[in-house]
Amino acid sequence: MREAEALRPRVEEGLEATFRKVRTRHLRRRMAAGIVGLALPALVFALGWFALRPSEEWVPAGPSTPSPSPTSSVAGGACGWAEGGAPVPDGYEPGPRALEGDVDADGTIDLVQVLTDEARPERCRFVLRVRTGSGAEPTAVIAPLEWPGTAPEPRLLAEIDGRPGVEVVVDLSPAGVYRPGAVFAVVGGALERLELQLQGALSAELFPLDDEFPAGVDCTGDAGTIVVTLGAFAEGGDTRWELTRTTYRADGSSFVRIGRETAVVDVGTEADRWPELAGEPFRSCPFVTGR
Numbered sequence: 001m002r003e004a005e006a007l008r009p010r011v012e013e014g015l016e017a018t019f020r021k022v023r024t025r026h027l028r029r030r031m032a033a034g035i036v037g038l039a040l041p042a043l044v045f046a047l048g049w050f051a052l053r054p055s056e057e058w059v060p061a062g063p064s065t066p067s068p069s070p071t072s073s074v075a076g077g078a079c080g081w082a083e084g085g086a087p088v089p090d091g092y093e094p095g096p097r098a099l100e101g102d103v104d105a106d107g108t109i110d111l112v113q114v115l116t117d118e119a120r121p122e123r124c125r126f127v128l129r130v131r132t133g134s135g136a137e138p139t140a141v142i143a144p145l146e147w148p149g150t151a152p153e154p155r156l157l158a159e160i161d162g163r164p165g166v167e168v169v170v171d172l173s174p175a176g177v178y179r180p181g182a183v184f185a186v187v188g189g190a191l192e193r194l195e196l197q198l199q200g201a202l203s204a205e206l207f208p209l210d211d212e213f214p215a216g217v218d219c220t221g222d223a224g225t226i227v228v229t230l231g232a233f234a235e236g237g238d239t240r241w242e243l244t245r246t247t248y249r250a251d252g253s254s255f256v257r258i259g260r261e262t263a264v265v266d267v268g269t270e271a272d273r274w275p276e277l278a279g280e281p282f283r284s285c286p287f288v289t290g291r
């Protein structure tokens, strides 16, 4: 038993290294395939996109020094106003998509919006606001992703972390194929951004909503427990996926990894996939609204 425990970290490191290698190789292959048949402007755009795309952030990177997340919420006041609970300054306008649900668990319905002020620097341009039934208005600045064409918008509300009140899922790249998301909870009257405990990965704040490669997240049957599934083409061709399903349990505002399994499956239709890979993030969670 003790020997098995001692071996486990080495086995996990091996799996992670293999997974990173496979994914990197197939991203290169996909980039090469994309070059064929593209006009020059599209080629330039594609190369830039692939270069900027943080392909590794889904993948636990093993013990290393954590790098600052490119999408961290800006700390209070960094945008020139006391974000958090103060009224949003003039100039920010709500986007077209609004969601309604009990985010702060007080029994009343709250209004969730992302506001935009195009005149502000990019990192301060987008603000998530929850207009609560009690009159309080917690806010959080959302720095956009680091490539063009990404403007955050509210995606859905769902019970995700096991604590009272639904969480807010923000789509950080609504127009893209690669769809990272941010998840917020109201805790003690303030918005907190939830994190996946990825042990040194680049972007613990990003939840995989969807991608052309297998990528998805869903609740499990246990409150506050989620499964994150990621994949790439398996060794030896483009007919099989190598998938990793990692289970996390919420501990405050962090999701702590509690389990992992890997599998190689045939590339198939949505009906053949696990539910979390169907392009509907958090589909099994309680109280989902806004799909």
Ligand SMILES: [Ca+2]
Pocket: 159, 160, 161, 162, 163, 164, 165, 166, 167, 185
């Ligand atoms: Ca909750």
